[in-house]
Amino acid sequence: MSPHPRVGREHILDIAEKLFTEHGYKSASIRAIASECGVTNAAIYYHFPDKESLFAEVMQRHADNLREKMTIAGENIDFPREKLIAILKAYINTIAGQHAPIFMLRKDAKHLKKHGQHRAIWIQRVSQPLVKALQFAQEKNEIKTQPKAEEAASMLLGMLHGLAQQRRCAGIEGRAILEDDIEMVVNLFWEGIEKQ
Amino acid sequence: MSPHPRVGREHILDIAEKLFTEHGYKSASIRAIASECGVTNAAIYYHFPDKESLFAEVMQRHADNLREKMTIAGENIDFPREKLIAILKAYINTIAGQHAPIFMLRKDAKHLKKHGQHRAIWIQRVSQPLVKALQFAQEKNEIKTQPKAEEAASMLLGMLHGLAQQRRCAGIEGRAILEDDIEMVVNLFWEGIEKQ
Numbered sequence: 001m002s003p004h005p006r007v008g009r010e011h012i013l014d015i016a017e018k019l020f021t022e023h024g025y026k027s028a029s030i031r032a033i034a035s036e037c038g039v040t041n042a043a044i045y046y047h048f049p050d051k052e053s054l055f056a057e058v059m060q061r062h063a064d065n066l067r068e069k070m071t072i073a074g075e076n077i078d079f080p081r082e083k084l085i086a087i088l089k090a091y092i093n094t095i096a097g098q099h100a101p102i103f104m105l106r107k108d109a110k111h112l113k114k115h116g117q118h119r120a121i122w123i124q125r126v127s128q129p130l131v132k133a134l135q136f137a138q139e140k141n142e143i144k145t146q147p148k149a150e151e152a153a154s155m156l157l158g159m160l161h162g163l164a165q166q167r168r169c170a171g172i173e174g175r176a177i178l179e180d181d182i183e184m185v186v187n188l189f190w191e192g193i194e195k196q
Numbered sequence: 197m198s199p200h201p202r203v204g205r206e207h208i209l210d211i212a213e214k215l216f217t218e219h220g221y222k223s224a225s226i227r228a229i230a231s232e233c234g235v236t237n238a239a240i241y242y243h244f245p246d247k248e249s250l251f252a253e254v255m256q257r258h259a260d261n262l263r264e265k266m267t268i269a270g271e272n273i274d275f276p277r278e279k280l281i282a283i284l285k286a287y288i289n290t291i292a293g294q295h296a297p298i299f300m301l302r303k304d305a306k307h308l309k310k311h312g313q314h315r316a317i318w319i320q321r322v323s324q325p326l327v328k329a330l331q332f333a334q335e336k337n338e339i340k341t342q343p344k345a346e347e348a349a350s351m352l353l354g355m356l357h358g359l360a361q362q363r364r365c366a367g368i369e370g371r372a373i374l375e376d377d378i379e380m381v382v383n384l385f386w387e388g389i390e391k392q
Contacts, residue, residue, distance in 0.1 A: 107306070110303070110306075116364070119365070120364075120365035123361065123362070123365050124365060127362075141391060142390065142391060143389045143390055143391055144389055144390075144391055146380075147380060147384070150362060150366070151359055151362055152384075152389060153362075154358040154359055154361060154362030155355040155358045155359050155381065155384065156358070157358050158354035158355045158356070158357050158358020158359065158361070159351040159354045159355055159358070160354070161354050161357075161358070162350040162351045162352070162353050162354020162355070162357065162358075163347055163350055163351050163354065165319065165350060165354070166319070166323075166346060166347055166349075166350030168312070168316075169315070169316035169319050169320060170346070184342075184343060185351065188343070188348075188351065188385075188388070189384075189388065189389060190388050190389055190390050191388040191390055192384070192385065192386050192387040192388030192390075193339045193340055193348060193385060193386055194338065194339055194340075194386050194387055194388075195337060195338060195339055195340055
């Protein structure tokens with residue numbers, strides 16, 4: 001039987017996420033997290049070998065949540081281009097709703113030893129609904145099979161991030177990307193910039 | 197007359213770049229930079245009000261160098277699509293040649309107070325040759341005039357960065373982007389992913 005049956009992993013992750021977000025990775029100690037959970041440090045270490053593992057799970061839970069919202073948004077849409085638009089709208093709307101926390105957490109992740117690995121997991125999880133939608137479009141013979149769906153998904157997300165960065169550099173306040181922009185980006189990705 | 201006529205700005209910038217790159221922004225002190233230049237701290241402060249300004253100029257010099265290589269690569273090419281390809285090849289080849297230094301410096305820039313501003317200047321300078329090439333294509337009536345050239349340039353660069361990120365996440369060693377990839381990306385941007 002577990003020595004700490006009443007301290008659930010999910011509860012620890014909730015508290016850890018709150019403290020990492022409020023104080024940053026370095027300042028939020030295992031002791032503070034345990035204290036806020038009302039348990040000993042050992043109860044935390046029972047579930048997570050170290051602080052970095054705990055942080056990595058907080059990030060992965062974020063990625064899973066985002067992926068789920070994207071997947072649900074694209075379900076039951078039969079037209080690949082519209083599927084992509086719906087998935088990306090869910091992506092920007094979810095991120096906009098939690099902007100500060102998730103960016104603060106991801107910035108913090110730069111200090112970690114396995115940063116590259118955490119980042120790769122995060123990106124792969126979040127881009128998965130796009131990859132599936134692009135594979136679906138390839139199977140329907142609507143789009144080219146080169147580049148591969150994984151590469152096409154990363155380029156599509158890159159267009160969106162590039163546009164967001166440009167808007168912020170140009171001094172846009174508030175949300176850099178609106179729902180209309182998603183349609184513009186997907187249409188450009190789909191049809192190209194060439195004048196027909 | 198200058199009180200430090202024999203210490204040129206360019207020489208200070210060379211030494212500062214070397215020390216920032218080798219030791220990181222925080223560890224490279226004005227004293228160490230002055231010492232390596234063979235002058236007093238005051239000689240440095242004569243040219244730069246503080247360490248952050250010195251760092252910002254190092255970064256901007258990098259951006260100017262990159263921009264110049266991109267501009268030269270695109271000169272005398274009359275076909276807009278080929279111009280874009282040439283400019284982006286110069287971009288990846290220059291960055292590949294100085295990969296570690298420039299990325300280390302840009303990572304360090306995150307600690308600075310005016311980080312957003314430095315970053316905006318960097319991005320605007322580096323994307324300028326692409327913006328001009330896209331405006332040229334718009335004037336020749338070859339591409340759509342919406343999105344604007346600045347936005348189109350940021351999306352094109354974003355595709356490239358997204359692809360590089362995907363390759364690194366997939367465990368590619370060495371150069372993530374090759375010259376052939378540039379042609380693939382520009383062609384996709386130009387014509388879209390849709391099967392004709």
